Amino acid sequence: MTRTxxxxxxxxxxxxxxxxxxxxxxxxxxxxxxxxxxHQRQSPTYLVVDVPAQLQGQVATPGVSPxxxxxxxxxxxxxxxxxxxxxxxxxxxxxxVAGRSQAAPAPLLLASSAEGDRPTWVHVAPAGATQARxxxxxxxxxxxxxxxxxxxLDDVMIVAAATVEEAVADAAAFFDGDTPQQRIGYTQRxxxxxxxGSKGLSTxxxxxxxxxxxxxxxxxVEDGQAPRVQVVIPAALAPAGTACYVEGVAATGFKxxxxxxxxxxxxxxxxxxxxxxxxxxxxxxxxxxxxxxxxESSPVVRRWRGLSLMTDTxxxxxxxxxxxxxxxxxxxxxxxxxxxPGRPTPVMVYAPTMGAGTVSLTARTNRRDTPALDLLxxxxxxxxxxxxxxxxxxxxxxxxxxxxxxLMSPTSVSMExxxxxxxxxxxxxxxxxxxxxxxxxxxxxxxxxxxxxGRAITWQALDARRLTWEGVDRTIWQEER
Numbered sequence: 001m002t003r004t005x006x007x008x009x010x011x012x013x014x015x016x017x018x019x020x021x022x023x024x025x026x027x028x029x030x031x032x033x034x035x036x037x038x039h040q041r042q043s044p045t046y047l048v049v050d051v052p053a054q055l056q057g058q059v060a061t062p063g064v065s066p067x068x069x070x071x072x073x074x075x076x077x078x079x080x081x082x083x084x085x086x087x088x089x090x091x092x093x094x095x096x097v098a099g100r101s102q103a104a105p106a107p108l109l110l111a112s113s114a115e116g117d118r119p120t121w122v123h124v125a126p127a128g129a130t131q132a133r134x135x136x137x138x139x140x141x142x143x144x145x146x147x148x149x150x151x152x153l154d155d156v157m158i159v160a161a162a163t164v165e166e167a168v169a170d171a172a173a174f175f176d177g178d179t180p181q182q183r184i185g186y187t188q189r190x191x192x193x194x195x196x197g198s199k200g201l202s203t204x205x206x207x208x209x210x211x212x213x214x215x216x217x218x219x220x221v222e223d224g225q226a227p228r229v230q231v232v233i234p235a236a237l238a239p240a241g242t243a244c245y246v247e248g249v250a251a252t253g254f255k256x257x258x259x260x261x262x263x264x265x266x267x268x269x270x271x272x273x274x275x276x277x278x279x280x281x282x283x284x285x286x287x288x289x290x291x292x293x294x295x296e297s298s299p300v301v302r303r304w305r306g307l308s309l310m311t312d313t314x315x316x317x318x319x320x321x322x323x324x325x326x327x328x329x330x331x332x333x334x335x336x337x338x339x340x341p342g343r344p345t346p347v348m349v350y351a352p353t354m355g356a357g358t359v360s361l362t363a364r365t366n367r368r369d370t371p372a373l374d375l376l377x378x379x380x381x382x383x384x385x386x387x388x389x390x391x392x393x394x395x396x397x398x399x400x401x402x403x404x405x406x407l408m409s410p411t412s413v414s415m416e417x418x419x420x421x422x423x424x425x426x427x428x429x430x431x432x433x434x435x436x437x438x439x440x441x442x443x444x445x446x447x448x449x450x451x452x453x454g455r456a457i458t459w460q461a462l463d464a465r466r467l468t469w470e471g472v473d474r475t476i477w478q479e480e481r
Contacts, residue, residue: 003159003170003206004196006067007134010156010176012045014200018064019047022135025059026050036080036116036154042179046080046154051087051138053148058092058137062156064201066096066131069160075132076167078120078174079156081111084149088112088141091121096131112141116152120171122164134158177204181212183298188213188220188475213269213474217246217287217297222446222476226304226311226318226386230446231258231272231285231297232474238265243290246272250283251299252389254404258285259313260443265289269470273444275315276437278404279304280390308363309386312376313407313437314444319372321428322364323387327402329434331357356434359408361385367424370415382409382435408432451477 008018012029021027031044049059069075077091090107104123111119125132138151155174161167177195184190190211196202211218213232220230231246238244242265248256258274277283285297306320332355337346365373376383385406387395394400410432418425455477467475 002208003175005174005176005204005206006158006160007062007156007176008064008202009200010062010158010174010204011042011154011178012047013043013178016047017200018062020061021049022058022060024052025055025138027060030152036082036152037113037118039080039116039118039155041080041154042174042176046152049136049138049151049153051084051149051151053146056137056139058135059151060136060153062134062158066133067158067160069095069125069129069132071125071127071129073125073129073160073162074164074167075123075125075134076120076159076161076164076171077122077134077157078118078171080116080118080152080154080174081113082116082152083112083114083138083141084151085114086112086140086142086145086147087149087151088139089119089151089153090137090139091123092135092137093123094133094135095126095129096133097126097128102126102129107137107139110139110141118155120168122167124164175204175206177202179204179206183211183218184208187211216295217285219285219297219300220474220476221300221302222478225306226279226309226315227302228315228444228446229258229274229277229300229302230474230476231274233270233272233287235267235269235470237287237293237295238263238267238270238289239291240265240267244270245288247286247288248274248277248283249286249296250278250281250404252281252400252404254278254283256405257437257440259437259439260441262441269473271443271446271474273446275311275313275444276384276405276407277302279309279386280388281404304386304388306388307391308388310363310373310376311384311386312379312381313384315384317372317376317379319365319376320369321373323361323385324364325360325362328360329357330360331355358411358431358433359385359406360429360431363428363430364418364425365428370424370426373428374415377410377413377430382407382438383432384408407435407437409435447475447477454478 016027028048030048033044088110090110092107093104095102108121157171159170175193179193181190181192188211192209214234218232221227246261279302282299284299288294308323310319334351334355336349339346387402387404389395412431415426415428418427
């Protein structure tokens with residue numbers, strides 16, 4: 001999959017480089033961060049074309065050289081556009097045919113919008129065409145009253161394709177050489193972007209390539225149900241002796257520290273496995289270091305297609321259950337009272353911090369999930385209880401205050417038949433003490449050499465991939481094909 005944006009400096013991050021004006025109009029750069037007509041923009045900068053009173057026709061053209069085309073090709077132009085009242089924007093193409101200039105007979109799609117819009121213009125190259133030059137033109141589209149006006153232009157796309165349909169599709173989503181890489185799903189592949197020449201003076205290409213994990217934290221979600229999350233911290237962000245701190249931050253504001261999320265840098269890449277990230281809600285990982293670095297990963301979602309979820313702390317024993325009840329919690333006050341003879345009131349002694357307390361819940365399981373929950377709760381380890389926003393009316397209304405993840409050590413467990421005896425449902429009453437993650441500084445391995453061996457990859461095939469040892473470490477081998 002490859003796309004090419006033929007417009008140089010299409011987001012005007014490099015001033016007016018590559019753009020020419022037609023007198024008497026003038027070009028200048030302005031800046032704001034607002035969306036135009038609901039369309040987000042890549043950068044704050046944009047092009048302002050000052051339009052004199054009564055002016056009709058060409059005002060600006062992009063490109064230091066004409067765009068190469070062939071006969072029958074479709075040339076699509078899209079852009080974010082804002083215009084002053086009474087002014088509309090059109091696009092005309094000037095073709096080069098047999099070495100001579102041939103302008104299209106009429107401009108296409110007069111667009112006018114004070115709030116902002118993203119129109120698309122499409123022209124088809126005539127027989128013998130070898131080159132094309134795009135011209136932006138203004139026309140009176142309403143009550144202009146012969147007054148000066150303005151045109152704002154941003155995020156321009158110019159693409160050539162074999163058909164009109166392909167050209168329109170390729171021009172729909174903006175990119176240039178500065179557009180950040182965009183991960184494909186939750187894989188280790190990404191859509192990357194690069195300039196074909198000098199920044200802001202050349203075309204841009206969009207290609208599929210391996211995800212770059214060398215510049216910023218990257219979170220990769222495994223396949224399957226409640227997948228564990230791999231967080232890659234590049235070596236450049238954690239030099240030797242640097243204190244590093246990673247925390248997960250959900251869109252709701254919920255925060256947590258993944259296992260081994262606090263360490264001192266060694267100058268090497270760090271791959272953190274996280275089995276305690278919340279389910280079915282968007283979250284990021286934020287890296288903070290003692291050298292003043294604060295950077296976040298792109299957002300990810302850990303999918304769970306069941307009801308609520310309970311697992312061990314390693315995430316290897318997921319159990320589907322229906323969490324009922326009212327999220328009953330009891331705080332542990334950590335206060336003692338001392339009676340003093342002759343004193344009418346006791347002396348109260350408070351601990352420096354309040355205990356996290358306990359949690360009580362009622363849950364239901366079916367015939368398939370009952371043995372799994374029985375096994376999990378019988379294992380001498382804390383368990384993680386996950387709230388599922390997709391099955392919570394309050395979450396969908398934005399008013400839920402239930403913790404997305406609760407780490408607890410079960411202290412009391414009982415179960416009995418539920419009314420649905422036809423499906424062998426059981427009702428559980430579970431009480432536990434809210435606790436901290438055991439072995440919090442121990443890295444959680446996501447892949448083992450057994451997983452690598454299971455892929456049946458020869459050393460020759462591995463050599464052909466040209467992986468570094470850092471690349472081997474961050475590869476989820478159970479997913480490799």
